[in-house]
Structures are given as C-alpha cells and as structure tokens.
Amino acid sequence: MAEPERPALSLTERRKAATQQEIALTAARLFAERGAEGTTAEDIARTAGVSLRTFYRYFRTKEDAVAPLLADGSRQWIELLATTAPDTPLLPALVESARGALDPAPGRPAASLAWTRGLLRAMPDDPALRDVWHRTQHEAEAALRPVLAARTSLPADSLDVRLLAAATNAAMRVAVEAWAAGDTDPTGAADLAETAFRHLTGPLTEPN
Template identity: 75%
Template sequence: MPAPDRPPLSLTERRKAATQQEIALAAARLFAEHGAEATTAEDIARTSGVSLRTFYRYFRTKEDAVAPLLAEGSRRWVALLAATSPGTPPLTALLDSARAALAPAPGHPAESLAWTRGLLRAMPDDPALRDVWHRVHHDAETALHPVLARLAGLDAEGLDARLLTAAANTAMRVAVETWAAGDAPPADAADLAGAAFRRLAGPLLPPA
C-alpha cells in the first residue's frame, strides 16, 4: 500500500527548518574557508544572523550544525521513494529517486552538493564531522527501512528487508563519498549512485 501522506508543516516548523538550513550553510562555508577547528559556534551564529542562544537552541555542537545540509539528500531520497507508484520495480524506484534527489532543483541548488563535497573532504581529519555524517546515515537507514520493505514486498521485520535497506543506504553513502573525492559535476553523483544500485541487483533486488 502507498505510504501515508504526511501532514503539511506548520508555519513555525517551516521557519525552524529554514533557520536550521541557513545555519547549516553558514557552518559549511566557514568550515570550508577556515577549517572546523578554527571555526567557533559564535562565528557560525554571527554569519547566519542568529544569536548564540538561538544557535544552541537548534544544535548541541558546531559540528552538529552541518547535519541538516548533510541530511538533505537522504531526506529527499526517502521522500521520493515513499511517493513511488505501487508496482514499480524496486531497482527502478531506487535509480529514479536517487537521480531526482541528487539533481539540482528549486530549493535544492547545486551549491548544497558543493558544500557537502567540501565537508566530506574535511572528514578524514575531523572525527566530530565523521560522527555527524554517520549519524545522518543511521537516521536515513531507519527512515528508509519501512519504505524499501514495502516497495520490495518484503516483511519489514525479516532479514531480507534489513539487508536490502542496509545495502541500499550504504550504496548511496559510498556513491556520494566517491563523488566528493573527485572533481566531477553534481550530476555525476547521481550516476555513481545508479551504478552502485545496479551492483546490488540479485536475489534481494531483481533487475529493473
């Protein structure tokens, strides 16, 4: 059965999300320009035009501030999968949703992926940023699980559904990390994700 529609966000929730995104973009810019170690929460708050008190209302640490930016693609991907028409082959759904989630679009500019690339490149030297990235993908896997189990016609509590979800989530993460390590344009991130998903085709994920 199709995923249930979510109620629209309230004005307060939309404003909160917009503020979090502005702070995330400011943090990403500062980390790219000066490094995370040299950037303070005060710097991020000032650059994003909020008070330090407001910053800490939304984020526990300066590294946490980039979580909304890093999570943006995963949220879009899961939402697009959830909106997939019943009967769509799972591999087709994964390919189409990944391409749409990673492609620049209104409200999802190419600059967001560019900042993500910079953050991923900084992670080998920053354990706190790595922790944020892996937490983002843990949360994405939790959200992805019931959606992908439904699309694949699998028991959500069963081993097959859990394996498929973990593999698909890891494929998306590895594709984005591989793209970030090079100099390819944003569209290539979607191509890499598609190649990763095709490699999963087999007993758990029939070819499209």
C-alpha cells in the first residue's frame, strides 16, 4: 500500500524549519570546533544570525540545538528503508538504505558529515550532549518498529520486532560512532554500517 502523501508545509512552516535546521547545523559546527563546553547559546545564535530569544523559542538548551540534525540522519535512513522494494530481503534493504542515508549526496554535503563526526567526538566529554544523542536514538528505534513490522509481517509490538529494531538501530549507531572516532572519508560510515548489519545473523535478520 502506498504511503499517504504528507500535506505541503506552509511558507511560515518552511521558514521555521529552515531556521531550526540552520541553528542545528551551526551548533554542530561550533561544538565540533570548540567542544560543547567552549560554546554558548549566544555563540550559536550569533553565528546562525538569529537573536538569543529566537534560539530559545526553538530549543531549551544549547545541546538540544543539535537534536534536529541527529534526528534527520535517522529519519532519512528509516524513510529509505520504508520505501525499499518490499521483495528485497531485509539485510540488502538495510544496507541499501544505510548507504542512501550516509553517503554524501546533493543536499547532504560531505561538510555536514564532517560536523557530525566532530559532534560525536565531542559527546564523551559532555553528558548533556550524550543525552540528546541517546534520546534521538531511542526515538529512531521506536520509528523503526512499524517499518520492520511491515517488512516482516509481524506485529509492531511483538518481541521479535522490538528486538530487531533494537539490534538494527544499535548496529547503525555503533557504525556511525566507530566512523566518527576514526579518520576514514565520509563513505566509510556506510561501509561500517554494512559490516555491522552483516554481523546480525540468524533470526534477527530472518525473522520467522
């Protein structure tokens, strides 16, 4: 069954989304360059070209500012997985969607992946930043369940689907974190994701 079309965003909604994304990218870049401790909400707002009041209209804390960027990567992956041909086996579908989400492409330049790498490298030293990362990962895991349920013909709240969502999301997270900790080029993230998915064997990749 085809996915229902989403209603078009109004001009105001598009402007708000663009402003939020610009703040998120600015925060990620500054955190990558200076670390979270060396970056203030005022720094982010000034560099993004918005007032501090506007910043706090969108985000409660400076660390929250990167949540849209982190969530967007997971969202792209899950949407690509959802639109992969239904007859594609799960493992190839996971690999194909991960490559589509992680490899540099128009609208997702290598520079933004470099900021993501710097951002993930800054996380071990900042508990608040780690909390944002883990929150977005928890949300991604929940979003994966209905997609995986549709591909496996299992109930979304079943133990098998919950385990599968947890395992595949963890594989993607670990791959991205391992890429961020190293020095390979942006395509290395997709290579690591493929390796991680291939390590998921048995009933996790072929549910009954």
